[in-house]
Amino acid sequence: MKKKATIYRMVTPDHLCPWGLKAMDILKRNDFEIEDHHLESQEANQRYKDENGYSETPQIFIEGERIGGYDDLREHLGMEPEETEGKTYQPVIAIFAVTFLMAITTTLAMTGGLEILRIAELFIAFSMCVLAITKLQDLSSFSTMFLNYDLLARKFVPYAYVYPFVEAGAGILMIAGLFTWVAAPAALFIATIGAISVFKAVYIDKRELECACTGGGSGVPLGFTSLTENLMMMAMAIWMMVKAL
Template sequence: MVHKYQISGMTCTSCEAKVKSALLLVNNVTAVEVSKADNSATVTMDKHVALSELQNALESKYKISPIHHSEAVEQTKSWFSTYKPILIIFIYISGITILLQASNNQFDAMQWMRHFMAGFFLVFSFFKMLNLKAFAESYVMYDVVARKFPAWAYVYAFVELVLGVAYLVDFNPFITNLTTGVVMSASIIGVFQTVLNKKQIQCACLGAIFNLPMSTVTIIEDGLMIAMSITMLFII
C-alpha cells in the first residue's frame, strides 16, 4: 500500500532527512521517499497507518496531510481488513445458529443464544488449541488471572472447549452460564486495562493464528458473552 502526503514546514535537505527517518520508525511503514521540491512524502506501508500516527512521529513544525486519498475511507478499509477473521467467524456462527431455528415454529431466542455460545466457544478454543503454547504466551501478557497464575493461560483454552460442549448438549444451564459469566468477567478486566492504557498487545482470542490487535472489538466480544450468559442465567 502506497500513499502520498503533503508535508509543510520543510526548509532544507536536512528537513527531508528528518522527516524520512521519523516516518520510517512508524510501525508498518516499509519505505519513505521525501521531496522538499514539492513538499511531499510517498509512504509505503504493510497496512494503512492512521494520519495521526504519522503526525505524532514528526516534529511539531512539520504538518502532514493526505493527497489523493480519504483518510476516513482508508481507516474503514484498514479496520475491516484487520478484523476480517473475527467478523467472518461471528457472521458464520450467527448464520448457522439462525438457520437452526428454521426447524422451530417460532424463533427461540434462548435456544439461539445457547447454540451461538456453543459455536463461539468451540470455534475460539479450536484456534487456541492449534498453538496452545503461543496462545498462553500472549494471554499471560494481559489477563489478570494468568499474570498471577501462568498455568491458567493453558487451562483457559480447555475451559472454553468444555463450555462449548456444555452449551451444545445443554448441560446444567445454571452451572454453565454462571461459569461463563465468572470466567469472561475475569477475562474482560485485563482487556479493559490494556485498551485504556493503549498498550500495543496482540489479542489472543483467536490464538496465535491471526495477528489481531487488542481493541474495543475484544471488549465487545467478551461483553457479548457475559451479557448472553447473564440473560440465560436469570431466565432459566
C-alpha cells in the same frame, strides 16, 4: 486483440509454485493470452534467477515489459495487495459470520422458525466453541499471547492453558442447556476476568497488543472487538442462569 503475457514459474514433480498459479489465474481472468514457461527443477529455477538478477519467481512480462512477481502483477493491474501480515479483523469476522449463520439454520431446523432468543443463545455458544478451537490448535502460542494482558494468567500461569478448555466446555454445555449451574458460572468467571483485563490493557494502560481470542499470531488487535466478545459471553452466562431459575 488480447494482450500477451509471458510467465516464468516453477513447475516440478514435487513442487507447483502457488504464486505462479495465482498469477496465472489473474492473467486468465483479465483475458490475457498467456505464454507459460516452466522451470522444471530447483536448479533451473535458481539458475533463471541468477542469470537475470531476479530475487523471486514467478516473473511476469506483459507485451514484452517486465512486470515482476505476483505482488507486482496485482499492483500493475490496479488490484489491492493481499493481506499477509499486520492488523486484521478477518479471523473474527469469519468466525462470527459463520457461527451466526449456524445459529440461524440450527434454530430453523430445531423449531421450524426463527426464534430470536434461541438464535442469540446458539450464536454465542457456537462462537465460544469455535474460538476455543482456534486457541487449542496451538495452545503454546495462545498462552504466550494471553499472558501479555490477562490479569489472572499473569498471577497464575496455568490459567492460560486451562482457559480454552473452560471456554469450549461451557459452550458445548450451553448448546444443549446441560449443567447450566456449572457451565454458566464458569463462562461468567472467565469472561469477567477477560473483560477487565482487556479494558485495563487497552483503555487504561493504552497498550497496543494483539488479541489472543482467535489463537496466537492471528493479527487481531486487542480492543473493542475483544471487549465485546467477553461482554457477550458474560451476558449469555447471566441469561442462562436466570433462565434456569
